[in-house]
Amino acid sequence: xxxxQLLDEQQQPLVEIKDVSVAFENQNILxxxxxxxxxxxxxxxLGESGCGKTVLMKTIIGLxxxxxxxxxxDGQNINELNDQDLSYLRLRFGFVxxxxxxxxxxxxxxxxxxxxxxxxxxxxxxxxxxVIARLSEVGLPDSVxxxxxxxxxxxxxxxxxxxxxxxxNPELIMYDEPTxxxxxxxxDVINELIIRTRRRNPVTSIVVTHDMNTARKVADRLVMxxxxxxxxxxxSQIIFDGTPAELDSTRDRRVRQFVNGEAGERLMELRGRNPxxxxxxxxxx
Amino acid sequence: MSTIPxxxxxxxxxxTYVGRLASWIADxxxxxxxxxxxxxxxxxxxxxxxRWMTTRLPRSETIWxxxxxxxxxxxPVIALTGTFIGMVLAVQSYFQFRQIGLExxxxxxxxxxxxxxxxxxxxxxxxxxxxxxxxxxxxxxxxVTEQIDALAAMGANPIHYLVVPRFLACLFLIPTLTxxxxxxxxxxxxxxxxxxxxxxxxxxxxxxxxxxxxxxxMVGLIKSVFFGAAIAMVSCYQGFNCDAGAEGVGRASTNxxxxxxxxxxxxxxxxxxxxxxxxxxxxxxxASFF
Numbered sequence: 001x002x003x004x005q006l007l008d009e010q011q012q013p014l015v016e017i018k019d020v021s022v023a024f025e026n027q028n029i030l031x032x033x034x035x036x037x038x039x040x041x042x043x044x045x046l047g048e049s050g051c052g053k054t055v056l057m058k059t060i061i062g063l064x065x066x067x068x069x070x071x072x073x074d075g076q077n078i079n080e081l082n083d084q085d086l087s088y089l090r091l092r093f094g095f096v097x098x099x100x101x102x103x104x105x106x107x108x109x110x111x112x113x114x115x116x117x118x119x120x121x122x123x124x125x126x127x128x129x130x131v132i133a134r135l136s137e138v139g140l141p142d143s144v145x146x147x148x149x150x151x152x153x154x155x156x157x158x159x160x161x162x163x164x165x166x167x168x169n170p171e172l173i174m175y176d177e178p179t180x181x182x183x184x185x186x187x188d189v190i191n192e193l194i195i196r197t198r199r200r201n202p203v204t205s206i207v208v209t210h211d212m213n214t215a216r217k218v219a220d221r222l223v224m225x226x227x228x229x230x231x232x233x234x235x236s237q238i239i240f241d242g243t244p245a246e247l248d249s250t251r252d253r254r255v256r257q258f259v260n261g262e263a264g265e266r267l268m269e270l271r272g273r274n275p276x277x278x279x280x281x282x283x284x285x
Numbered sequence: 286m287s288t289i290p291x292x293x294x295x296x297x298x299x300x301t302y303v304g305r306l307a308s309w310i311a312d313x314x315x316x317x318x319x320x321x322x323x324x325x326x327x328x329x330x331x332x333x334x335x336r337w338m339t340t341r342l343p344r345s346e347t348i349w350x351x352x353x354x355x356x357x358x359x360x361p362v363i364a365l366t367g368t369f370i371g372m373v374l375a376v377q378s379y380f381q382f383r384q385i386g387l388e389x390x391x392x393x394x395x396x397x398x399x400x401x402x403x404x405x406x407x408x409x410x411x412x413x414x415x416x417x418x419x420x421x422x423x424x425x426x427x428x429v430t431e432q433i434d435a436l437a438a439m440g441a442n443p444i445h446y447l448v449v450p451r452f453l454a455c456l457f458l459i460p461t462l463t464x465x466x467x468x469x470x471x472x473x474x475x476x477x478x479x480x481x482x483x484x485x486x487x488x489x490x491x492x493x494x495x496x497x498x499x500x501x502x503m504v505g506l507i508k509s510v511f512f513g514a515a516i517a518m519v520s521c522y523q524g525f526n527c528d529a530g531a532e533g534v535g536r537a538s539t540n541x542x543x544x545x546x547x548x549x550x551x552x553x554x555x556x557x558x559x560x561x562x563x564x565x566x567x568x569x570x571x572a573s574f575f
């Protein structure tokens with residue numbers, strides 16, 4: 001009995017998403033999504049634009065409140081936490097935003113130091129050393145410390161965003177389209193940083209991406225979401241959940257089309273659409 | 286959160302008289318529900334700000350820049366506005382008073398108007414235009430570029446970090462700015478009335494001292510505190526609830542000024558009535574408060 005309990009505890013996922021639905025205004029984005037993410041896993045969330053990948057990730061961190069269902073982190077239901085407890089819990093998360101979301105009124109050094117100052121346990125010398133070490137890990141020189149985010153390129157800003165997310169040694173790190181808008185070489189640099197981060201620290205990662213190179217390179221497991229309006233009645237929004245090898249051998253046409261970048265029926269939809277008859281209420285540009 | 290169907294009512298109801306009446310009722314119903322939802326959201330935002338303000342004070346590095354922006358940077362424009370309003374009041378009142386031989390009462394009218402009404406209202410209006418719009422635009426841009434989400438993701442509460450310092454800056458510094466507007470307005474009125482129009486200085490000031498009491502000054506300052514709180518809360522709320530894109534930021538900035546200005550006018554009227562009733566309740570014969 002004791003052994004069974006211990007095994008259960010070991011198998012308890014770090015993140016558990018249970019029947020989560022999210023709606024904005026009158027539009028449903030997520031419907032009854034269920035997902036378990038064990039500690040140490042790198043999960044890649046795939047899916048076409050607008051299917052709710054980023055919303056799901058923001059729901060995990062409590063930035064978006066689900067309309068129904070619950071999200072648990074390490075056994076705690078984060079939707080039941082008050083503002084203060086949630087703020088404290090978030091120190092265990094790292095989030096790399098799509099456009100880095102650096103504070104433009106602060107220097108790079110102040111940006112990376114922000115979580116450390118917020119935590120309030122470190123003196124100025126420790127903070128300076130940790131900031132420089134994190135920036136160095138993502139391949140940025142000390143000289144960027146005094147620059148403002150607007151003075152850096154897109155790739156450098158993303159790396160600063162990664163350094164800022166890593167500075168508190170989070171248990172769960174989330175990447176929102178980390179390679180979008182970057183050239184192929186810089187994309188690969190970011191992929192390598194994601195892999196190196198996992199090697200250095202026993203971190204659980206969730207990566208939202210459209211980039212199949214990134215997905216194949218970093219993923220232990222891939223999950224594909226489908227927009228609600230493209231599902232058959234009663235069908236789960238998660239249309240694929242498996243390893244990269246299983247992704248290659250999947251028979252689901254929608255998954256194969258996404259992976260291979262084929263427009264498929266979408267092109268037919270465009271061809272089949274009748275041109276709009278000009279009326280008095282037609283658009284004026 | 287429950288959602289309200291956004292279907293245009295003309296799509297639901299047919300084009301008969303009954304259908305149009307039902308559509309009209311549905312439109313009004315939606316407007317009322319939307320207004321109540323917006324009022325509820327604004328009230329919750331205010332309550333959360335008050336709760337964070339009493340939980341712990343923000344760090345000094347977030348407080349002082351906001352105090353500087355609200356207080357020091359607003360001083361020149363508020364001083365200029367106050368000076369010109371004082372002079373304009375003298376220009377407009379002088380000919381009316383001279384026709385009935387009461388030009389020495391000019392000081393009383395100008396100073397009373399400035400201290401009770403125009404000083405606080407103009408200082409608040411300038412603050413809403415200069416600082417409130419900028420706050421809404423800054424916070425709106427932070428919302429659109431996910432900087433507010435980033436704050437929350439790093440364990441900082443955005444209301445504690447962004448709203449509380451701005452609220453405190455407006456609350457504490459608007460009385461100072463009001464005193465500055467009052468002083469410069471009084472100086473402007475004196476300059477035009479006494480120096481330019483050569484009204485007798487002794488009568489100008491003795492009439493002013495008789496008419497303007499400390500209570501009048503207090504009324505102006507009490508009002509200004511409410512104005513400051515309203516400007517900060519409206520502007521921060523607009524910034525936090527900004528729609529996406531440049532248009533959203535622009536709209537948040539405009540809405541913040543318009544709504545702040547309407548709040549200033551409503552508060553001015555309400556507080557004017559309440560404070561006057563308060564005064565006459567304790568001093569029915571109109572004796573001086575101090």
